[in-house]
Amino acid sequence: MPRNFDNDPPLPFPILIGDIGGTNARFSILVDVYAEPREFPIVQTAAFKTIDDAIQQSVLDKTSIQPRSAILAIAGPINGDEIPLTNCHWVVRPRHMIANLGLEDVLVVNDFEAQALAIASLADEHREQIGSAADTLLASRVVLGPGTGLGVAGLVHAQHTWFPVPGEGGHVDIGPRTERDFEIFPHLDKIEDRVSAEEVLSGRGLLNIYHAVCKADGKKPKLKTPADVSTAALSGDDDLAVEAVSLFATYLGRVAGDVALIFMARGGVYLSGGISQKIIPALHKPEFRAAFEDKAPHTQLMRSIPTYVVTHPLAALAGLAAYARTPSSFGLATEGRRWRH
Incomplete structure (x- = not known):
C-alpha cells in the first residue's frame, strides 16, 4: 500500500490550488477529496501587484468558499520565507498568506513537480x-x-x-x-x-x-x-x-x-x-x-x-489536485516548503 514518506498530515480542505507562471496564473479550489476542482478564469500576473492581491481579487472575492490551505506550483527556487518567481515580479510569502488570506497551511512546490504529478494518471x-x-x-x-x-x-x-x-x-x-x-x-x-x-x-x-x-x-x-x-x-x-x-x-x-x-x-x-x-x-x-x-x-x-x-489545458492544476486528494500516493518532499499556522 502507498505510504506517507514525510509523515506530514494532509492539507486540510478546502484547498486553493495555484499554478503560477511568468505570464499567467491559474487557480482552482478543491472542496473535498471527491469534488471536481472549481476553476477560475486565468489571470495575467502583470495585472496584479502581488500574488496575494491576485488570489483575493480573482478567487476569494468570487466565491463564498474559504480555503483552509493552499498548494502552489511556481517557476523558481524555493528557499526561505520569501520566494521570488524567475520570470515574474511576484514574490510568494507563505507567512503573509496565512496572516492575510485566512489560510492555515501553505505548500509551495516546483512547477515541473506539478507537471510530473499530472502525468501519473493522465487519461x-x-x-x-x-x-x-x-x-x-x-x-x-x-x-x-x-x-x-x-x-x-x-x-x-x-x-x-x-x-x-x-x-x-x-x-x-x-x-x-x-x-x-x-x-x-x-x-x-x-x-x-x-x-x-x-x-x-x-x-x-x-x-x-x-x-x-x-x-x-x-x-x-x-x-x-x-x-x-x-x-x-x-x-x-x-x-x-x-x-x-x-x-x-x-x-x-x-x-x-x-x-x-x-x-x-x-x-x-x-x-x-x-x-x-x-x-x-x-x-x-x-x-x-x-x-x-x-x-x-x-x-x-x-x-x-x-x-x-x-x-490537458490545466495539467499542472490536475496534478496538484491529484496530490491533494491522495498525498500518500506520492513521495512529495515537503520539508522547508510547507508553512502552517
Missing part, C-alpha cells in the same frame, strides 16, 4: 500518442516542457508510490551530429560558449534555430516570432521555417531520449506546454521518433518506450 483523452510504442507498464515516467525555457522532471515509480524528481535538465549540453547540424550549430546563439538544450528547445530556441538555418543558407530571415515560425512551417509557406521546426522536433527527440535513458522511463515520456501542443503535426512526422529511438546500443529499448503530448 487517454488528455494525451496524444506520438509513435506506436504500447503503454503497458506501470513504470517511471519523464515530462519535458519546451516553453519560455525547457522544463524537465522525472516521476520515479517505486514501492507503489510516485516520486516526482524536479531538476534543471533543460540546461544539459546539446551538440551537432549530422552534416547539416555542423552547418547550423556555428550560427546558434550560445550561453558562455555552449549550446544548452534550452537554447534550442524553447520559444526563443525555435527562433534561434530558424535564424541559424537562414544564416547557414545565406538567406535573410523574414519571420519575427516563434509563433510566426511554427505557423509558417505547419502551413508549408516557408521552407526555412519548415526545416527549423523539423530540426526542433529532431533535437527534442534526442533530448527526450536522453532523459528517458537517465530515468529508465519505461512508463513513457510526456511533452507538455503550448509549443508541444502547437507542433503536434510535426511531431507525428518520422524525425521525432527516429531521433528518440536512435540510442545504440539501446535502440530496441527506446522503441518500446511510448511518447505523448500532454493536451
